[in-house]
Amino acid sequence: MKSYNIAVIAGDGIGPEVTSSAVEVLKATASKCGFELNFDERLFGGASIDAYGEPLTEETLAVCKASDAVLLGAVGGPKWDKVDPSIRPEKGLLNIRKGMGLYSNLRPALMFEELAAASPLKNISAIDILIVRELTGGIYFGERGRKESDEILPDGTPKGIVAYDVESYSVGEITRIVRQGFTYAQGRNKKLTVVDKANVLESSRMWREITESLKPEYPDVEVDYLYVDNASMQLIARPSSFDVIVTSNIFGDILSDEAGQITGSIGMLPSASLGAPGTPGLYEPVHGSAPDIAGTGKANPLATILSAAMLLRWSLNEVKAADMIENAVRKVLADGYRTVDILGNSSDSSLKVVDTTKMTEAVIARL
Numbered sequence: 001m002k003s004y005n006i007a008v009i010a011g012d013g014i015g016p017e018v019t020s021s022a023v024e025v026l027k028a029t030a031s032k033c034g035f036e037l038n039f040d041e042r043l044f045g046g047a048s049i050d051a052y053g054e055p056l057t058e059e060t061l062a063v064c065k066a067s068d069a070v071l072l073g074a075v076g077g078p079k080w081d082k083v084d085p086s087i088r089p090e091k092g093l094l095n096i097r098k099g100m101g102l103y104s105n106l107r108p109a110l111m112f113e114e115l116a117a118a119s120p121l122k123n124i125s126a127i128d129i130l131i132v133r134e135l136t137g138g139i140y141f142g143e144r145g146r147k148e149s150d151e152i153l154p155d156g157t158p159k160g161i162v163a164y165d166v167e168s169y170s171v172g173e174i175t176r177i178v179r180q181g182f183t184y185a186q187g188r189n190k191k192l193t194v195v196d197k198a199n200v201l202e203s204s205r206m207w208r209e210i211t212e213s214l215k216p217e218y219p220d221v222e223v224d225y226l227y228v229d230n231a232s233m234q235l236i237a238r239p240s241s242f243d244v245i246v247t248s249n250i251f252g253d254i255l256s257d258e259a260g261q262i263t264g265s266i267g268m269l270p271s272a273s274l275g276a277p278g279t280p281g282l283y284e285p286v287h288g289s290a291p292d293i294a295g296t297g298k299a300n301p302l303a304t305i306l307s308a309a310m311l312l313r314w315s316l317n318e319v320k321a322a323d324m325i326e327n328a329v330r331k332v333l334a335d336g337y338r339t340v341d342i343l344g345n346s347s348d349s350s351l352k353v354v355d356t357t358k359m360t361e362a363v364i365a366r367l
């Protein structure tokens, strides 16, 4: 029997609740599809700070790197908001991405028809956008610091201390992520939108030049460019017209949350972070640790369950098992099961409002 090793780093807040749901679904799916999954659970984020004084230990990173794939919940919470920035829970996220060489973040924003009522937009038809976000470069990893300045602003105000964060991208970093954008577009509706700020930023101008130089290799893909400010408007105005969006770390961070929200709830959005082919990927819901609802049973586990489906598809190549989970989620929604976050303003009395456990059971029953 085929057997895979999955590292589970549940994290904080609702992280352990939603990862345990996804693990249950993965176990049930594996037994139906005839393969074995071995789970190695490790502390991460705030939980790891409490136990070991750091959000990601070397040992946990080593377990993740040696696994076939990693399932992550979420990290952070008010308890750790005041810890030193060098060991904050979010630093664990940046370190694991860097440590595992995960340079590409795939965030599908797919609207399930049944959840149209939960979308803040009116009269929208199908939305199926794949945002490919560069994950280990740009401003989040650029040079940063503070320095004293003697300069005076034109109105006479002294500048004082200057804080800076540098956006820098290399040809190599841009090329590998734009190639991924082209490749995913080829497997979908063959439209690639590059989002940048090329009217202002030199790094964005290089994104455009590199995309233009790669275009002849992907003649079947139609390419267009949008400035990020315009892209944020167009996502609201015409979300159904997008296929694949490829963009930098910071723009992807912001736009993927926007795209996610218009599909219904952040509680529905999975993501995958991938590195070089053949290396383990990391799969996590887009949402955070939601400390406001942790321990109440209100957490929607579907984003993490759909992340588990992505794990099966992209890291284990267990396509049938991935389809099985995605179909079960569709059936659950069609059968009227809703956690409170996806009720929207629907007054349909046939809907069944359920907690995290009942939603998980409903998915497993429909595999």
Ligand code: NAD
Residues within 6 Å of the ligand: 014, 018, 073, 074, 075, 076, 077, 078, 090, 093, 266, 267, 284, 286, 287, 288, 289, 290, 291, 292, 293, 298, 299, 300, 301, 303, 341
């Ligand atoms: P959040 O995503 O945790 O929560 C935003 C809102 O969405 C909250 O009202 C929350 O209750 C709701 N929500 C989120 N996930 C839900 C789910 N599965 N089901 C139902 N409702 C859900 O974002 P935030 O409040 O800005 O951040 C809270 C903490 O999470 C912070 O410490 C932040 O740094 C951290 N965070 C972590 C990650 C990550 O681990 N990848 C991502 C974002 C935020």
